Amino acid sequence: MSNFSKFFLFLILFLISSYIYGQQPIKSVNKKEIIDRVNANYENLKSLESEGEIEFLSAKDEIFASFFLSVKKPDSIYIKLRGPFGVNYAYMLITRQNFIYHNLQDNYVIKGTTNPCNIYAILKLRLEFDEILKGITGTYFFKDTDTSSIKLQINKDDYLISFKDTTELLNKKIWIDRNYYNIIKTLTTNDTGITKYRAEYSNYIQKSGIFFSKVIGIEIPKDKVTVNIIFKSETFNKENLTYKIQIPKSARIIQWD
Secondary structure, three states: OOHHHHHHHHHHHHHHHHHHHHHOOOOOOOHHHHHHHHHHHHHHOOEEEEEEEEEEEOOOOEEEEEEEEEEEOOOEEEEEEEOHHHOEEEEEEEEOOEEEEEEOOOOEEEEEEOOHHHHHHHHOOOOOHHHHHHHHHOOOOOOOOOOOOOEEEEOOOEEEEEEEEOOOOEEEEEEEEOOOOOEEEEEEEOOOOOEEEEEEEEEEEEEOOEEEEEEEEEEEHHHOEEEEEEEEEEEEOOOOOOOOOOOOOOOEEEEOO
16 A cells, blocks of 8 residues: 555544544533532522623614613512613612512602513513523523433533423523533423523623623513623622612602502
C-alpha cells in the first residue's frame, strides 16, 4: 500500500471515529443527578435585586419600560416600572396569596388574590405564581424527584428532560446546559400539542456561585404575548428584604376576589 493510500485510509478512519465520538455523551449521567443539580441551582438563588429593560408585545400593545425587580424566594415579587425619562409608572407586589398593584399615572390601587385570572388582568400574562417566579429568575425546581416517568434525551450541548406535570395536567420539556445545569429553554404544551408557554434563556453570567441569564424571552401563544427582558444589573442573595407599597389617601381603591 502506497503512502498516499495509507494516509487516505487513516484520514477516513479518523473522521469516522470523530463522528462516532461526537455522538456519544461526554460523561455518564442519570436523570436523578440532573434533577438534583437543577434544583440546587434553584435553591442557590434565594433572592434577587435587579434593574433592566422590558419589552411587552401583544396584538393590541407594544410597551417598552425600564424596571426595578426584587424577588425573595419562595413567596415575594416586587416590581417597579418606569416609563420615559425615568418617570415611575406603576408598583406591584405579588405574593403567593395576594397582590397589590398601584398605577401612579391614574392614581388607583387594585388589591386581590393571586391567581392566573387576576395576574392576566394586570400583567397580561396568564401564569401561575411559580411560573412567574421561575420565569424571571431563569431557574426551575422539580417538586417530584421520582424519575420513573421522566424521559431523558442527551444532546451534544444539552440534556432534554420531558415529563407530564400531573398537577397541571400539562406536558413539559426543559433543555438544560450539560456543563452547569442552568436552564436554556422550557416548553409547556397540552395533550394536543398546543403550546401554552415557551421561554428561552441566554447570555448567562456566573457571579457568587450563581448562574444567571441576562436575557430572557417569554412567549404565550394563546394570548399572542411576547415578553423580552434584559437585565442591566443584579445583586444576589441579599438578606432581610422587606416590601411595602405606600398608598396615597387620594388613590382609588379597587378590591378583587
